[in-house]
Amino acid sequence: xxxxxxxxxxxxxxxxxxxxxxxxxxxxxxxxxxxxxxxxxxxxxxxxxxxxxxxxxxxxxxxxxxxxxxxxxxxxxxxxxxxxxxxxxxxxxxxxxxxxxxxxxxxxxxxxxxxxxxxxxxxxxxxxxxxxxxxxxxxxxxxxxxxxxxxxxxxxxxxxxxxxxxxxxxxxxxxxxxxxxxxxxxxxxxxxxxxxxxxxxxxxxxxxxxxxxxxxxxxxxxxxxxxxxxxxxxxxxxxxxxxxxxxxxxxxxxxx
Numbered sequence: 001x002x003x004x005x006x007x008x009x010x011x012x013x014x015x016x017x018x019x020x021x022x023x024x025x026x027x028x029x030x031x032x033x034x035x036x037x038x039x040x041x042x043x044x045x046x047x048x049x050x051x052x053x054x055x056x057x058x059x060x061x062x063x064x065x066x067x068x069x070x071x072x073x074x075x076x077x078x079x080x081x082x083x084x085x086x087x088x089x090x091x092x093x094x095x096x097x098x099x100x101x102x103x104x105x106x107x108x109x110x111x112x113x114x115x116x117x118x119x120x121x122x123x124x125x126x127x128x129x130x131x132x133x134x135x136x137x138x139x140x141x142x143x144x145x146x147x148x149x150x151x152x153x154x155x156x157x158x159x160x161x162x163x164x165x166x167x168x169x170x171x172x173x174x175x176x177x178x179x180x181x182x183x184x185x186x187x188x189x190x191x192x193x194x195x196x197x198x199x200x201x202x203x204x205x206x207x208x209x210x211x212x213x214x215x216x217x218x219x220x221x222x223x224x225x226x227x228x229x230x231x232x233x234x235x236x237x238x239x240x241x242x243x244x245x246x247x248x249x250x251x252x253x254x255x256x
Contacts, residue, residue, distance in 0.1 A: 001025070002184060003039040003142035006233035011036065014061050016107075018100040024090040026109060027229075028059075030066040033173050034112045037146035037229060038089035044135045046094055051102035056086060059109035067108040068173045069163070075113050079161035079173060085121075087114030089145050091128050112147045113161060113175050118207025124179065126211035127201060131183065134254050142184040144231050147176030147205075151226040179203050180223050182231050184243070185256050193236055197256040198243040202226070213250075220244035 004025055007013050015025035024040035056071045058064045069078050076082030089110050095101045104110070114120035135141060150156045160172040180202050187195040200218045220231055221244045232240055 001039075001041075002186060002232065002234050003041055003144055004234055005037055005039060005144055006230040008229065012062060014059075016101070016104040018098045018104075021098070021101070023095065023101045023104050024110070026089070028062060028109050030062070032147075032149060033066065033068050033170055034147055034176075035089060035109055036227070037144050038110060039142075039144040040090045040094070042094055042131060042135055042141040042143055043139065045097055047096055047132045047135060049097040051096050051099045053092065053099075053103045053106050055103075056106050056108060056111070059107040062109055065169050068111075068113075068170065069168050070108060070111070075161055075173075078163060078165075078168060079113075080164045081161050083115055083117070084113040084161065084175070085116040086111040087120045087124070093128065094132060113173060114179070115205065115207055118209065119179075119203075119205065123203065123208045123211050123213055123216075127181065127213040130213075137254075138185055138256075140185075142186070142232070143181065145181040146179070146227070148178040148180060148227050149174055149176055151178070152228045154226075176205050178205055178226070180227065182220050182223055183253070184232055184235075185253070186235075193239060196235060196239050196243045197248060197253055198232065198246070199248045199250065199253040217248070217250060219247055 012028040016023040026035040026038045028035045058067050075084040090105050092105045095105050149158050156177050158174050160174050163171045182200045184198045186193050198220050200220045200223045201216050202218045
């Protein structure tokens with residue numbers, strides 16, 4: 001599974017699929033009530049179809065007390081701030097082929113509080129749409145994505161959304177300060193990986209006036225240094241070291 005970061009102890013690691021088809025894997029942190037990464041493959045076939053879900057539900061593998069109480073209502077109703085939406089990590093729009101897989105994107109463990117205007121509905125959505133578009137000319141994209149609350153060694157202030165009702169559990173949910181996405185393409189000779197290309201994106205979690213994401217390209221190494229996870233850990237070591245340190249433009253990545 002080339003999209004998978006290396007697992008770390010102290011978190012809940014799980015995954016979903018439909019039949020023999022994998023959907024996505026995640027690394028859930030009960031302290032932040034969120035997955036610190038979600039990883040999934042993306043092909044043209046994933047985006048084709050009419051599968052659609054709008055009902056959020058608790059992840060059956062995690063206690064509901066350890067998930068934000070946003071199954072029936074969004075953050076505006078439950079946590080008193082309508083600026084934030086339930087932002088998918090593995091997007092619903094990237095799982096249109098299969099009803100089961102689409103439904104699994106609506107597990108609470110697959111969302112985080114994202115600013116809707118200027119972020120989730122803007123620059124972030126623009127990037128995700130573009131990734132779906134380039135699958136028409138490439139075999140598979142391997143994607144890892146997630147929030148970041150504090151960078152490694154950083155002391156950023158984390159803000160919290162507070163529940164409107166004293167009976168709501170959890171009563172407070174932290175808001176990420178950053179979001180990131182790492183995307184990989186590979187070339188094969190039979191069953192052997194012969195080459196690869198990767199691109200990373202790093203965003204402050206704020207409202208952006210535009211939807212152009214190309215100014216926020218970073219190397220995979222830069223993301224890893226900030227989040228403390230080893231991304232694309234299943235690549236051959238020599239290829240991983242090279243592609244994760246290489247600065248790749250969006251144009252270079254799409255043409256690869």
